[in-house]
Amino acid sequence: MDVDPRLYEQIAVxxxxxxxxxxxxxxxxxxxxTVESFIACTGMKQPSDYLEDMEKRKRIYQFALEGNALxxxxxxxxxxxxxxxxxxxxxxxxxxxxxxELVCSRKCTEALEFAQMKLTPxxxxxxxxxxxxxxxxLLAYEEPEKxxxxxxxSLEYRQHVAEILNRAILAHGNHPTYTAMERLIQxxxxxxxxxxxxxxxxxxxxxxxKDFIKS
Amino acid sequence: MGGVEDDxxxxxxMKLSSExxxxxxxxxxxxxxxxxxxxxxxxxxxxxxGGEEVVGSKGVIKKVEFVRIIAKxxxxxxxxxSGAHLEEESGIPLHSSVVNVFMRQILEGNWDESVxxxxxxxxxxxxxxxxxxxxxxxxxxxxxLDEEKAMDALNTLRxxxxxxxxxxxxxxxxxxxxxxxxxxxxxxxxxxxxxRARSRSKLLEELQKLLPATxxxxxxxxxxxxxxxxxxxxxxxxxxxxxxxxxxxxxxxxCGRDQIPSQALQILQAHTDEVWFLQFSHNGKxxxxxxxxxSAIIWEVYETGVSLKHKLSGHQKPLSSVSWSPDDRQLxxxxxxxxxxxxxxxxxxxxxxxxxxxxxxxSCGWSPDGKWIFSGLNDKSICMWELxxxxxxxxxxxxxxxxxxxxxxxxxxxxxxxxxxxxxxxxDREAKVERFIEEDQTITSFSLSRDSRFLLxxxxxxxxxxxxxxxxxxxxxxxxxxxxxxxxxRSCFGGLEQAFIASGSEDSLVYIWHRGTGELIETLPGHxxxxxxxxxxxxxxxxxxxxxxxxxIRIWGLNNLSTKRKEPCSNGIHYxxxxx
Numbered sequence: 014m015d016v017d018p019r020l021y022e023q024i025a026v027x028x029x030x031x032x033x034x035x036x037x038x039x040x041x042x043x044x045x046x047t048v049e050s051f052i053a054c055t056g057m058k059q060p061s062d063y064l065e066d067m068e069k070r071k072r073i074y075q076f077a078l079e080g081n082a083l084x085x086x087x088x089x090x091x092x093x094x095x096x097x098x099x100x101x102x103x104x105x106x107x108x109x110x111x112x113x114e115l116v117c118s119r120k121c122t123e124a125l126e127f128a129q130m131k132l133t134p135x136x137x138x139x140x141x142x143x144x145x146x147x148x149x150x151l152l153a154y155e156e157p158e159k160x161x162x163x164x165x166x167s168l169e170y171r172q173h174v175a176e177i178l179n180r181a182i183l184a185h186g187n188h189p190t191y192t193a194m195e196r197l198i199q200x201x202x203x204x205x206x207x208x209x210x211x212x213x214x215x216x217x218x219x220x221x222x223k224d225f226i227k228s
Numbered sequence: 229m230g231g232v233e234d235d236x237x238x239x240x241x242m243k244l245s246s247e248x249x250x251x252x253x254x255x256x257x258x259x260x261x262x263x264x265x266x267x268x269x270x271x272x273x274x275x276x277x278g279g280e281e282v283v284g285s286k287g288v289i290k291k292v293e294f295v296r297i298i299a300k301x302x303x304x305x306x307x308x309x310s311g312a313h314l315e316e317e318s319g320i321p322l323h324s325s326v327v328n329v330f331m332r333q334i335l336e337g338n339w340d341e342s343v344x345x346x347x348x349x350x351x352x353x354x355x356x357x358x359x360x361x362x363x364x365x366x367x368x369x370x371x372x373l374d375e376e377k378a379m380d381a382l383n384t385l386r387x388x389x390x391x392x393x394x395x396x397x398x399x400x401x402x403x404x405x406x407x408x409x410x411x412x413x414x415x416x417x418x419x420x421x422x423x424r425a426r427s428r429s430k431l432l433e434e435l436q437k438l439l440p441a442t443x444x445x446x447x448x449x450x451x452x453x454x455x456x457x458x459x460x461x462x463x464x465x466x467x468x469x470x471x472x473x474x475x476x477x478x479x480x481x482x483c484g485r486d487q488i489p490s491q492a493l494q495i496l497q498a499h500t501d502e503v504w505f506l507q508f509s510h511n512g513k514x515x516x517x518x519x520x521x522x523s524a525i526i527w528e529v530y531e532t533g534v535s536l537k538h539k540l541s542g543h544q545k546p547l548s549s550v551s552w553s554p555d556d557r558q559l560x561x562x563x564x565x566x567x568x569x570x571x572x573x574x575x576x577x578x579x580x581x582x583x584x585x586x587x588x589x590x591s592c593g594w595s596p597d598g599k600w601i602f603s604g605l606n607d608k609s610i611c612m613w614e615l616x617x618x619x620x621x622x623x624x625x626x627x628x629x630x631x632x633x634x635x636x637x638x639x640x641x642x643x644x645x646x647x648x649x650x651x652x653x654x655x656d657r658e659a660k661v662e663r664f665i666e667e668d669q670t671i672t673s674f675s676l677s678r679d680s681r682f683l684l685x686x687x688x689x690x691x692x693x694x695x696x697x698x699x700x701x702x703x704x705x706x707x708x709x710x711x712x713x714x715x716x717x718r719s720c721f722g723g724l725e726q727a728f729i730a731s732g733s734e735d736s737l738v739y740i741w742h743r744g745t746g747e748l749i750e751t752l753p754g755h756x757x758x759x760x761x762x763x764x765x766x767x768x769x770x771x772x773x774x775x776x777x778x779x780x781i782r783i784w785g786l787n788n789l790s791t792k793r794k795e796p797c798s799n800g801i802h803y804x805x806x807x808x
Contacts, residue, residue, distance in 0.1 A: 121382060125407065133408045149407050150400040152382065153390045161396050 015228040016217045032057055034193045041183070041192045043071035066092065070182055077175035078168075080117075082110035089178065093185040100181055105135050106174045109148050113166055116151045124152065198222065295320045301450040324349075327443060334435065335428050339368040349443060358394045360438050363431060365389045369402060370425035382406050466742055467749070469723045469769050485749065486787055488728070488740060489772045492754045494533050494783040498525055503775035505549045505718070505761050509556040512767025514573065516559055517781055518547035524561045526573060527781075529765070534773075534783050538576030542569055549633070551592045560592040565606050565630065568592045570615070582613055591634035591645065602636060604628035604645055610655075627653060631716065633673055637680040644683065646671050652685065654697060665701045667693065673718045677726055678766065684719055684729060686712070692719050692731055694743070707731070709748045710739040715758055715777075722764020722772065730772060732759030738774045738784070754782055 032055050039048045045067050052059050069092050076085040086107050089096060097104040108131050115124035128149065135141040147162055154160035164170060180190040198220075205220040218224075281291040295314065299322040302311035315321050323331070326349050333342035343361050351357050365388050372381040385406070390399050436444045454477065461481040462468060469487040501521035508515050508529075515527040515534060524547050528537040545563040552559055558579070559571045565588030570580040582589070584605060591604040595612075600620065602612050609624045623643075628634065632646040647653035649670045654663040670688035677684070682704070683695045692707040710717070710733035719731035721743070728749070729741045738752040738759055757777030765771035772784040 121386075122379060125378070125382065128407050136408060146400055146404050149403040151403075152406065153385045153399045153403045155386050155390070160390075161400075 015221070015224040018228070034197070037189065038192045038194045040067060041179075041189075043067045043074065045071070066182075066186065070179060073182065074175050074179050077107070077110065077178055078171050080110055080114045080171055082107045082114065085110075085175075085178065089182065093182050096181060096185050101135070103174075103177055103181055105132070105141060105144070106177065108132055109144070109165075110171060110174055112148055113151065116157055117166060121152065128152075292320050296322055296445050297450045297453075300445045300447070304448065304451075322445065324443075326350075331432060334364070334432050337368075337371065337428065339364055349439075351439070351443070355394070356438060356440070358392050360435055362389065362392055362394050362398075363434055363438070365392075366398070366402070367425060367428070367431050370405075373405060374425050378406055466745070466747075468727065487770070488723070488750055489770050489784040489786055490750050490752055491785060491787045492752070492782045493785040496527065496534060496536075496781040496783065497779065498536055498539070499523070499779050499781075501546075501779060502757070502777040503760065503779060503781055504716075505547070506773055506775040506781060507550060507552060507761075507763045508765045508767075508771075508773065509552045509573075510554065510766060511556050512765045512771075514552075514556065515763070515773055515781075516550040516552065516561075517775055518550050518561060519779075520546040522546055522563070524550055524559070524571075526559065526571075526576065529768075529771075538571075538573075540569075540571050540576060540578070542578055543567070548631075549591060551594055553594050554596055554598045558598075560594070560601060562589055562592040562603070564588075565590060568601070568603050570601070580615070580617055582617060584611065590628065590630055591632055593634040593636050593643075595636055596638055596640045602634060602643060604632055604634050606630050608647075610634070610643060610645060621657075623655065623657075627655070631672075633675070635674070635676040637676065638678075639680070642680075644674070644676065646674070652683070654701070663697075663701060665695055665697070672712070672716050675718065675720050677721050679726075682721075684721060686717055686719055686731070688712070692729065694729070705743070705746050707739075707741045707746055707748075709741075709751075710737070711735040715760065717758070718761040720762050720764055722762075722769070724769045728764070730762045730764055732762050732774060732776075734758040736776070736778075738762055738772070738782075740772075752784060755780065 032051075036048070036051065036057065039051065048067070051057070069088065073085050073088045073092065076082075076088065086097065086104075097107070112124055112128055112132060115127060132145060132148065136145045148165065150162050151157045151160060151165065157163065157166060184190045202220040205217055208216045209219055210216075283289045283291050283294055295318045299311050299314045299320075302308075302314060303322070311322070326345060330342055330345045330349065333339075333345055342364055346357060346360055346364070351360075365384060369381050369384050369389065372378075372384060385399070385402055389402065433447065436447060441449075458475050458477075458481065462475060465481055465483050467483040467485055467487050470483055475481045496517075499517065499519040499521050501519050503517055503519045506515060506517035513529050514537070515529060516524060517527070518524040522541070522543045522545060524540040524543075525536060526538045526540065527534045540559075540561060543561065543563040543566060545566040548562050548564040550559055550561050557573055559573055560568055561571065562568050567581050567583040568589045569578050570582070571577065572579050582601065582603065588606045589603045590606055593602045594600075595602070600612050600614055602610060604610050604627070607624075608626050608628055609622055610627045611619060611623075612621045613619050626647050628645040628647060629649070633644075635644045636642065637644070641656050641658055643653075643655045643657055645653055645655075647664075650667045652665040652667075652671060652674060654665070656662070665683070665685070667685065667687060669691070672686045672688060674683055674685045676682075681696060681698050683697050683701075685693045685695060687693065690708065690710060690712050692710075693703060694705040694707070696702045696704050707719075707729055710731050712734055715734060717732045717734065719729060722728050722730050727743050729743050731739045731741075733739055736753070736755040736757060736759060738750075738755075739748065740750040740752070741748050752774075755774065755776040755778050757779075759774050759776045761775045763773050765773070770786045774782050774784065776782070
């Protein structure tokens with residue numbers, strides 16, 4: 014059960030603001046055709062600089078999601094030079110994606126060599142050691158899907174890395190890294206939590222998007 | 229050859245067993261006659277096959293186990309032939325043939341065969357089999373790495389080690405070893421990264437610990453059992469007071485009373501009035517005594533006896549106590565409600581006088597680092613000075629009494645003194661926390677144990693109480709028997725590990741109790757006046773000193789000390805009046 018609408022109905026919301034929110038979401042996620050339709054329907058101004066990069070970003074995201082990390086790295090270097098140099102964590106995550114690919118295709122010797130050349134140099138810094146150990150452990154199992162580290166092979170993990178990469182590219186181009194929509198929902202949740210804690214039973218319940226949509 | 233033959237009739241086997249009994253027990257006496265023991269053995273139910281034969285008078289030692297651990301001990305000592313001979317003669321092999329094969333395979337590095345043999349040993353616990361296999365394959369892994377066969381090692385890891393399904397965290401570490409030659413996990417010591425495989429005999433030791441003892445007799449088992457017995461004997465020894473005495477296996481260890489000092493070896497007659505206080509230095513090389521005659525004396529302790537080193541004069545009042553510096557190079561003396569003087573031990577010179585105008589000092593003590601001295605004053609406060617006389621701190625209020633001891637704990641944090649007639653104050657000077665020990669009777673004196681954990685308190689009602697002062701003070705023991713009606717009598721800890729309590733008494737005797745049980749062990753006659761104070765030499769558990777109103781100090785030692793004294797005396801007592 015969400016909060017009673019009568020409490021906030023009277024606040025006016027500008028249509029333009031709503032359009033911007035939607036646009037920021039679409040751009041962030043590279044829905045190029047939808048962006049073009051939306052602009053045509055609403056008569057908004059077209060944000061020129063976004064569109065070219067959007068296509069490239071989309072391709073990079075896709076490659077990362079598939080696990081084709083080397084291609085993703087190549088294209089990222091083209092689009093945003095020095096990004097990976099400055100973002101070692103991300104670089105490591107991408108390289109390890111490639112490593113996981115090799116392990117999954119049972120190419121052990123290649124995986125071992127790749128790890129020795131590209132991944133172990135990161136091990137000099139203490140913060141990478143545990144992550145490195147996690148990945149190396151995959152080598153020990155003939156069926157990595159059944160190992161304790163199986164989550165490193167999952168789609169969720171690749172998605173996670175792909176999103177970090179996406180945000181990094183946006184940041185590199187001085188664009189917002191989070192969509193307005195995300196931020197709004199995050200803020201609402203926190204505000205409601207605070208109110209809830211302060212007023213206990215009397216306060217509004219914690220924010221649930223599901224309830225909100227239903228109400 | 230003398231071994232037990234299987235086809236001999238049961239009764240004959242009995243007799244042979246008791247014969248073996250005698251041979252095996254190595255000289256320890258069996259009190260029951262032969263017939264009796266056979267009867268005992270007969271009375272015990274015999275298992276039919278592979279008979280559960282026993283040795284020893286209590287019938288709890290299984291013969292097979294006994295022989296096997298002896299054989300193991302023989303091999304450990306290097307007596308290979310004897311060990312083999314024992315196995316043959318007794319018909320009891322140390323290890324089954326399968327186990328022998330297994331051990332050889334391990335030492336020769338036949339890993340795959342050894343894993344197979346492991347299964348043949350017939351272990352019931354699957355986990356043990358897996359853990360042992362893991363250890364063996366891990367060794368194989370590391371030896372391959374050392375030979376730079378990384379892919380082979382990886383293969384072993386993938387196809388043999390990981391599938392065991394044990395010790396995932398170790399598997400993880402092993403993966404990292406393959407990838408990075410200089411890898412050093414946090415748990416492995418850095419020294420080991422150059423040669424990764426440990427020696428095969430170490431592996432065998434690890435396996436021995438893992439496998440049940442019936443399969444592989446643990447290393448050092450016989451030695452462990454013997455040590456256990458010796459330790460138990462030593463702990464049970466009530467009068468245990470000997471440093472040198474080696475425990476022998478030939479007979480049960482028992483210190484007799486003869487390890488407690490009980491004979492007066494020397495009488496020191498240098499004071500001209502009642503001797504009120506005395507204390508050995510921390511290193512036991514000196515003894516300091518103080519007297520109503522307003523002087524203190526430093527005595528030096530030699531192999532042959534105690535002799536006068538310096539007479540310290542200067543005080544204008546009788547001396548109530550002395551205190552040794554932690555390094556024993558200096559001595560503090562306290563005049564009763566007068567001043568405290570600092571003396572250099574080797575020269576006998578007075579280095580400093582500590583006083584406070586208008587007040588008199590009643591006690592003195594040192595900080596454990598020897599940098600500061602403390603003193604109780606007759607306005608009931610306690611003060612702290614640097615050695616050069618600069619006053620650092622003063623705790624005012626009801627901290628001490630006109631007659632009180634003063635002690636500082638070994639960590640330098642607590643100051644202990646009698647603050648009220650029936651209470652002792654434990655003041656933590658850093659945390660500014662006060663704890664109290666409350667008694668029902670008036671407290672006359674106290675002393676602190678060497679480890680600063682216990683306090684021995686003398687009470688007006690002729691009892692001595694032992695308190696544990698860690699955390700909340702707790703009463704631990706009471707000691708009675710000595711006499712005290714009018715004077716301050718002091719007691720002390722002493723002996724090896726401070727296992728004894730000694731005290732003076734108004735009936736001229738020295739009393740000694742066993743600390744743990746509270747039992748009165750000795751009363752030593754000799755003085756002709758009240759014994760005011762006793763001190764036990766911290767470095768020599770066989771030396772005790774007592775100070776008396778009869779103006780003498782007696783040095784007590786062991787009876788029958790012919791080994792320690794060069795000049796035998798007629799009655800064993802040596803008189804010393806300052807000219808030795």
